[in-house]
Each structure stands twice: as structure tokens, then as C-alpha cells.
Amino acid sequence: MKTPFSDDLFRRFRDLLLARSGIYFPDHRQGDLYHNLSMILPATGHASLETLYAAASSDERVLHTVIEGVTVGETYFFRNAAQFAALREGILPDLIARRGAIRSLRFWSAGCATGEEPYSLAILIQEALPDPASWQITILATDINATFLERARAGVYGAWSFRETDSSVRDRYFEQIGEARWRIRSELRRQVLFARLNLVEDEYPAMMNGTTMQDVILCRNVLIYFDDDTIRTVVRRLYRALTPGGWLIVGHAEARSDFFAGFEVVNFPGTVIYRKPLTAPLFDEEVALLQTPMGRRECSAPSSDAVTAPTGAPALLPPAPAELLPTCALDASESETISCDDAPDAYAAARRAADLGDLETALRLCATLTEQQPLRAEAHLLSGQILEQQGRFEEALVAYRRALYLDHTLHLASLAMAGILHRTGRSADARRIYQRLLRALAALPPNAPVPSLEGATAAELQAFVQRQLAALNDPAPGGSRLA
Numbered sequence: 224m225k226t227p228f229s230d231d232l233f234r235r236f237r238d239l240l241l242a243r244s245g246i247y248f249p250d251h252r253q254g255d256l257y258h259n260l261s262m263i264l265p266a267t268g269h270a271s272l273e274t275l276y277a278a279a280s281s282d283e284r285v286l287h288t289v290i291e292g293v294t295v296g297e298t299y300f301f302r303n304a305a306q307f308a309a310l311r312e313g314i315l316p317d318l319i320a321r322r323g324a325i326r327s328l329r330f331w332s333a334g335c336a337t338g339e340e341p342y343s344l345a346i347l348i349q350e351a352l353p354d355p356a357s358w359q360i361t362i363l364a365t366d367i368n369a370t371f372l373e374r375a376r377a378g379v380y381g382a383w384s385f386r387e388t389d390s391s392v393r394d395r396y397f398e399q400i401g402e403a404r405w406r407i408r409s410e411l412r413r414q415v416l417f418a419r420l421n422l423v424e425d426e427y428p429a430m431m432n433g434t435t436m437q438d439v440i441l442c443r444n445v446l447i448y449f450d451d452d453t454i455r456t457v458v459r460r461l462y463r464a465l466t467p468g469g470w471l472i473v474g475h476a477e478a479r480s481d482f483f484a485g486f487e488v489v490n491f492p493g494t495v496i497y498r499k500p501l502t503a504p505l506f507d508e509e510v511a512l513l514q515t516p517m518g519r520r521e522c523s524a525p526s527s528d529a530v531t532a533p534t535g536a537p538a539l540l541p542p543a544p545a546e547l548l549p550t551c552a553l554d555a556s557e558s559e560t561i562s563c564d565d566a567p568d569a570y571a572a573a574r575r576a577a578d579l580g581d582l583e584t585a586l587r588l589c590a591t592l593t594e595q596q597p598l599r600a601e602a603h604l605l606s607g608q609i610l611e612q613q614g615r616f617e618e619a620l621v622a623y624r625r626a627l628y629l630d631h632t633l634h635l636a637s638l639a640m641a642g643i644l645h646r647t648g649r650s651a652d653a654r655r656i657y658q659r660l661l662r663a664l665a666a667l668p669p670n671a672p673v674p675s676l677e678g679a680t681a682a683e684l685q686a687f688v689q690r691q692l693a694a695l696n697d698p699a700p701g702g703s704r705l706a
């Protein structure tokens with residue numbers, strides 16, 4: 224297709240989009256890219272695609288607008304019935320059997336678009352799990368497109384989104400709010416945490432944004448827009464984000480065996496699903512780097528036992544609401560050494576070990592750090608998060624209290640404390656902490672970034688805390704609560 228889009232400008236946009244979003248426009252899609260960019264151009268205030276390109280290369284906000292202009296959000300409830308049947312008939316029974324003792328499961332819809340996929344998952348879990356009230360379920364839903372996420376949070380859908388959904392299911396889990404408009408019921412909406420996450424960026428798996436130790440990841444109809452190198456990198460990261468025995472579900476067109484080395488291929492009727500072997504080590508080769516000192520003294524060398532995967536490794540509780548957490552940009556490069564002589568490195572190394580799921584090593588590093596620098600609030604905060612992930616709630620509460628004693632602006636610690644108290648039935652204490660947090664937040668300008676929650680503003684955190692308070696007063700009948 225001949226367009227006023229010069230080949231040179233096409234290539235520059237193509238390379239920028241590929242580098243920053245993974246989305247790849249091959250030569251034969253030059254016309255599509257031109258069309259998408261022309262559609263957004265008037266709203267950007269730029270007179271030409273040339274100046275739009277210059278702005279997108281230097282201004283993240285413009286770049287996001289451009290990325291949003293080229294993302295495709297096609298989705299609907301229960302898309303690909305064979306995969307939902309596999310979840311219901313095969314995957315959930317497997318997980319229920321393996322996690323019966325711990326009663327905790329983690330799901331991630333990566334590339335969730337406007338939310339139909341994670342809400343379908345919430346409905347399926349609600350229907351398939353015997354006694355859902357006694358399970359701790361987290362459903363994380365992420366996307367690169369903030370506008371899609373806003374619509375997902377609103378949870379209002381038209382008839383087209385229900386084109387493969389039985390009307391009895393729609394009527395049970397949605398309320399009609401107008402002609403051919405339905406809103407997801409609030410108890411289901413509360414079960415899904417939406418957050419912006421760019422799959423091509425180096426921000427996952429990370430404990431801090433809730434992307435580690437997943438039991439099931441759905442990344443469907445997302446990889447199809449990426450080039451082959453990006454697909455391999457993303458699949459490798461998703462592999463690391465899974466627990467041993469965890470499942471990765473991709474779209475039909477994406478199931479190309481050469482991308483999924485290391486996974487087991489499991490055939491279900493009408494679909495193929497990938498599984499991280501149960502025997503896979505809980506931690507991968509990056510932990511080996513953490514464990515290999517190169518020149519400097521190591522804090523405490525973790526024994527090789529520490530990296531052996533227990534079969535059916537426990538699913539972990541979310542450290543804090545993912546929608547409010549900063550994306551975790553770790554400053555420790557992979558070749559760094561862990562040294563007790565260098566406190567920032569020890570802290571970064573502890574964070575990194577925690578992100579990789581090596582909680583014992585992370586805790587040991589934190590213990591050394593808090594011994595050497597007992598007044599370092601964030602080291603106590605990190606200890607609390609690790610202890611919480613290990614299910615050691617009372618010890619986590621002590622660590623959070625210490626963090627807050629040292630720095631009362633560490634609101635993440637308050638939030639985590641209230642979450643534990645909420646989950647463990649101490650509603651009055653949880654309520655008190657949420658109310659105190661609301662008072663502290665009221666003193667900040669609405670747009671002020673909240674210390675320790677870099678990604679969130681005071682207004683956003685206030686809204687979140689108010690929702691938690693409402694949930695305390697009106698517990699979801701399904702009972703599966705999020706931290």
C-alpha cells in the first residue's frame with residue numbers, strides 16, 4: 224500500500240515500537256501502522272507523523288499514547304472454550320489436589336486488555352473450587368494499555384463481550400445497568416488486581432509487583448504481535464514467574480514448540496497447554512549468580528539445598544496490592560556480588576533473591592542487614608514482606624511494626640499489616656490501621672507520590688484503602704480476599 228508514510232519514517236516508528244513494546248510491524252503492515260498513527264495524530268496535537276515520532280522518542284507519555292494507538296484489545300468472556308474447559312477439568316483439579324493443604328492459588332492474566340479474561344477466570348474459579356471461601360486466591364491482571372485497564376476496572380460490558388457466554392452465567396455474575404450493558408458484580412471485581420505492566424520490560428518476575436510464584440499464567444493473543452526474539456525473552460520470563468508444576472496458557476496461534484523449550488506440552492481436548500515441570504528447580508540460573516561470589520566476601524552462602532524445588536512448592540500470598548506497587552526495577556546487575564560490606568548491595572541482593580523466590584536467602588541477607596543497620600526501615604519492611612510470603616504472619620507483623628516505628632511514612636508497611644490482620648480475622652485492628660492510613664493520606668496533596676509506593680499517588684492509595692474498608696464491612700460472599 225502506497226502511503227505518505229516514508230519508508231524511513233515507517234522504519235523509525237517500527238523500531239521504536241519493537242524496542243519499547245515488543246509489537247512488531249513487518250513491511251507488509253506498513254499501511255496498518257500508518258492507519259493507526261493517523262487515527263491518534265489529531266488527539267496528540269502534533270501536526271505531522273514526523274513531529275509525533277520526535278516527541279514519542281523523547282517523551283514517555285507520548286510514547287504511551289503511540290503504543291496505545293497500535294495495541295489491539297480484541298477479547299471476550301470465555302474466549303477459547305477448549306482452554307477454559309481444560310482449566311476446569313484438568314488444571315484446577317491438579318492444583319486443588321496439590322495445594323489442598325495450603326489453600327492458596329495465584330493466577331496471572333498477562334495482556335488482559337479490557338478485563339474479560341481475568342473476570343472469566345474469577346467466575347470459573349468461583350464455580351469450580353469446592354468451598355472457595357476457604358481459599359486464598361489472587362488474580363493479577365496486567366496490560367501495557369492504561370486505557371484498557373481503566374475499562375477493565377470499571378467492569379462494564381456490552382453484548383459483544385458475551386458472544387460466547389451462556390446468558391445464565393452472565394445473569395448470575397453481572398448486573399444489567401442499561402440496555403445491553405452489564406456490570407461485573409462487585410464481589411468478583413474485587414478479586415482481580417489490575418496493574419500496568421509492559422511484558423518487554425525487565426520488571427518481572429518480581430516479588431514486589433506480585434508476579435512471582437504463579438500457578439497459572441494466561442498470556443493469550445499477546446505474543447502474536449511480537450517478533451520471535453521478544454517472544455523467546457517473554458516466554459523465558461513467564462517460565463521463571465511460574466512455580467514448578469505451574470501452567471502457561473497461550474493463544475492457539477502462539478503455540479509454536481520452538482518457543483517453549485523447558486516446558487512440558489500437555490494435550491487437552493482441542494488445545495495444547497504448557498507446564499513448567501514439577502521437578503524444575505524453584506530458582507533458575509540467575510540464583511547461581513547470586514550464590515557465586517566473584518572476588519568479594521559473601522554474606523552467607525546459601526546451601527545448594529536452598530535451591531531445590533519442593534514438589535508442589537507453596538503458593539505465596541501477595542505482598543501487597545499489585546495495582547499500587549511500584550514496578551520493581553532492581554539495581555543489582557546480574558554480575559554483582561552479594562557483600563555485607565556494602566549495605567546497598569546487600570539490600571538489592573536481598574530484594575533480588577526474594578524476587579527470584581529464594582526467600583530463605585533473602586531473609587538471611589535481611590537479617591544480616593538489620594543486624595548491621597538496625598535503623599534501616601526498608602530492610603525491616605522487606606523482612607516483613609518475605610515473612611508474609613512464607614506464611615509467618617505474626618513475625619511479619621513484628622517486622623512491619625519495626626519498619627513503621629523507624630519511618631512512619633512507609634505506608635506500604637501499614638497496608639501490609641492491615642492486609643494480614645484482615646485475612647487473619649482481626650477486622651477491628653485492620654480497620655484501625657486503614658483509618659489511620661486514610662488520615663495520613665488526607666494530609667498529602669492528592670497527586671503526591673506516596674513514599675514506598677512510588678507508582679501510586681495519595682488519591683489512588685486513598686481510593687484503594689476505602690475499597691478495603693468497604694470489603695471489611697461487607698465481606699465478599701465468595702470470601703477469596705486479596706491482600
Ligand SMILES: C[S@@+](CC[C@H](N)C(=O)[O-])C[C@H]1O[C@@H](n2cnc3c(N)ncnc32)[C@H](O)[C@@H]1O
Nearest residue numbers: 244294297298334336367368421422443444445
Ligand atoms: C488481543 S488482546 C488479548 C486479550 C486477552 N488476553 C485475550 O486473549 O482475549 C492483546 C493485549 O496485549 C496487550 N499488549 C500488547 N503488547 C503488550 C506488552 N508489551 N506488554 C503488556 N501487554 C501488551 C495489548 O494492550 C492488548 O490488550
